[in-house]
Amino acid sequence: MSEPALRAVGLGKRFGRSVALAGLDLELPQGTSLAVLGPNGAGKSTLLRLIAGLARPTSGSLSVAGTPAHRPAARALVGFIGHASLLYSNLTARENLLFAARLQQVGEASLRVEQLLETSGLARVADLPIAGFSRGMAQRLSIARGLVHDPPLLLLDEPFTGLDPRAAAGLAARLASLREAGRTLVLVTHDPKRAAELADRAIVLAAGRVVFERQGIATGAADLERAVLAAGDAAT
Amino acid sequence: MSVFLAILWKDLVTEWRSRDRITAMLLFSLLVVVIFHFSLPGGATRDTQATAPGLLWIAYVFSALLGLNRSFSLELENDALSGIALSPVDRGWIFLGKAASNTLILGAAQGVTALVFGLVFEVDLAAIALPLAGVVALGSVGICSVGTLFAAVAVRTRFREVMLPLLLLPLLVPVLLGAVRATAGLLETGALAFEPVQLLLVTDATYLIVSWLVFDFVLDE
Numbered sequence: 001m002s003e004p005a006l007r008a009v010g011l012g013k014r015f016g017r018s019v020a021l022a023g024l025d026l027e028l029p030q031g032t033s034l035a036v037l038g039p040n041g042a043g044k045s046t047l048l049r050l051i052a053g054l055a056r057p058t059s060g061s062l063s064v065a066g067t068p069a070h071r072p073a074a075r076a077l078v079g080f081i082g083h084a085s086l087l088y089s090n091l092t093a094r095e096n097l098l099f100a101a102r103l104q105q106v107g108e109a110s111l112r113v114e115q116l117l118e119t120s121g122l123a124r125v126a127d128l129p130i131a132g133f134s135r136g137m138a139q140r141l142s143i144a145r146g147l148v149h150d151p152p153l154l155l156l157d158e159p160f161t162g163l164d165p166r167a168a169a170g171l172a173a174r175l176a177s178l179r180e181a182g183r184t185l186v187l188v189t190h191d192p193k194r195a196a197e198l199a200d201r202a203i204v205l206a207a208g209r210v211v212f213e214r215q216g217i218a219t220g221a222a223d224l225e226r227a228v229l230a231a232g233d234a235a236t
Numbered sequence: 237m238s239v240f241l242a243i244l245w246k247d248l249v250t251e252w253r254s255r256d257r258i259t260a261m262l263l264f265s266l267l268v269v270v271i272f273h274f275s276l277p278g279g280a281t282r283d284t285q286a287t288a289p290g291l292l293w294i295a296y297v298f299s300a301l302l303g304l305n306r307s308f309s310l311e312l313e314n315d316a317l318s319g320i321a322l323s324p325v326d327r328g329w330i331f332l333g334k335a336a337s338n339t340l341i342l343g344a345a346q347g348v349t350a351l352v353f354g355l356v357f358e359v360d361l362a363a364i365a366l367p368l369a370g371v372v373a374l375g376s377v378g379i380c381s382v383g384t385l386f387a388a389v390a391v392r393t394r395f396r397e398v399m400l401p402l403l404l405l406p407l408l409v410p411v412l413l414g415a416v417r418a419t420a421g422l423l424e425t426g427a428l429a430f431e432p433v434q435l436l437l438v439t440d441a442t443y444l445i446v447s448w449l450v451f452d453f454v455l456d457e
Contacts, residue, residue, distance in 0.1 A: 003298065049318075049457060051320060052318075053321075053322070054318055054321055054322065054455075054456070054457055055456055056456050070456070072325055072326065072363075073324065073325040073326040074324075075322055075323065076324035078322070080318070080322055082315055082318065083313075084314045084315035084318075085314045086314055086315055086316055086318060086319035087314050087316065087319075088246065088250055088313075088314070088316055089313065089314065090250050090253045090254055091246070091249065091250065095249070099242055099245075099246050100319065100345075102238050102239065102241070103239055103242055103243075103319070103320065103322070103323040104323060104324065105238060105239070105323075105324065129253075143318070184288035222316035
């Protein structure tokens with residue numbers, strides 16, 4: 001049996017006196033998608049950054065496909081799409097992707113970059129500095145950046161923020177196709193409807209703990225919305 | 237190695253397009269040279285020339301501080317620093333790429349500063365250009381190795397412009413000691429003294445190894 005895509009046991013993270021995550025247990029089989037919801041400061045982004053290997057847990061353990069998350073081998077399995085684009089504004093779209101491909105040690109980087117520019121619909125603007133890109137274009141490029149090394153686990157931190165309805169629908173379709181292609185997705189979002197649409201499982205965090213969990217396609221937006229509101233009320 | 241080259245390439249290309257770092261560094265170091273020239277009495281007297289190596293390295297260090305601070309604050313735009321930290325390699329390569337680009341950009345500023353310095357203080361640098369370039373390179377590697385490490389530490393603090401000099405300047409004492417003595421020896425005799433160069437080599441090696449090893453933890457949040 002293959003290792004789960006993600007396993008957290010008693011996962012905790014503190015920043016000084018502030019507790020971001022308090023003993024979180026989670027197991028995510030490969031090829032499934034998880035939505036993480038909760039009020040501001042619940043620990044959602046911290047969880048994502050721990051999985052990406054950008055931070056180390058203060059307590060407990062976290063592994064990606066059986067490898068501790070902070071090891072380089074685990075980082076190779078993860079694609080991270082933050083609410084910031086991770087892009088350089090005075091590089092062109094092509095240069096940004098090429099740089100990301102080299103960072104991720106992608107073989108035949110140029111070929112991969114051309115593929116991604118094509119599938120993202122950015123081939124026509126590939127040689128323009130991204131400083132002039134709209135939020136939607138930058139987000140498409142940011143997603144291409146996250147996929148440059150074809151990672152089996154994709155982490156998305158509020159990817160719909162600031163997108164107009166058309167761009168958001170395009171992104172939702174792209175994520176749905178990635179899900180169908182067997183990628184494991186962890187999606188942090190404030191939007192219960194998107195969560196219900198894109199995830200087979202959802203958790204709601206409050207003060208670094210899981211306060212609501214729902215598995216399977218029965219995850220409904222209304223249930224999630226109620227759970228998020230309750231978690232927000234409890235936090236205040 | 238490819239990550240090292242990628243970061244070096246990215247830093248040099250972005251700097252070439254914006255030129256904001258090199259411009260600030262150059263303006264600052266040239267200003268220091270000009271101010272020293274007017275503040276020291278008697279123009280190019282023997283006493284003034286004796287202080288020349290110290291003055292030159294003061295200009296270099298302050299220029300380096302400016303560049304190092306900027307080097308990582310640019311990575312905060314769009315959280316690009318996280319993008320780099322996601323690379324599945326030993327983060328020592330990331331450190332090495334950043335340190336190399338910082339050294340090269342500082343080197344460009346140092347070259348121009350040295351030319352102006354030679355003219356202003358009437359010091360014949362042409363005769364000792366090669367060994368001087370070697371000393372400056374060794375000093376810059378020392379400054380930029382530990383400087384890159386502490387710039388990465390300082391960039392996430394609230395008062396990063398103040399924090400970097402506070403953290404870095406005490407650690408630069410051995411580098412400056414070696415660099416100033418070696419430069420003074422060169423200007424006086426035209427020959428390179430072994431002792432200060434040895435100090436520079438040992439300090440550079442120590443700072444490079446330690447920075448390589450701890451950079452992984454510095455990039456962690």
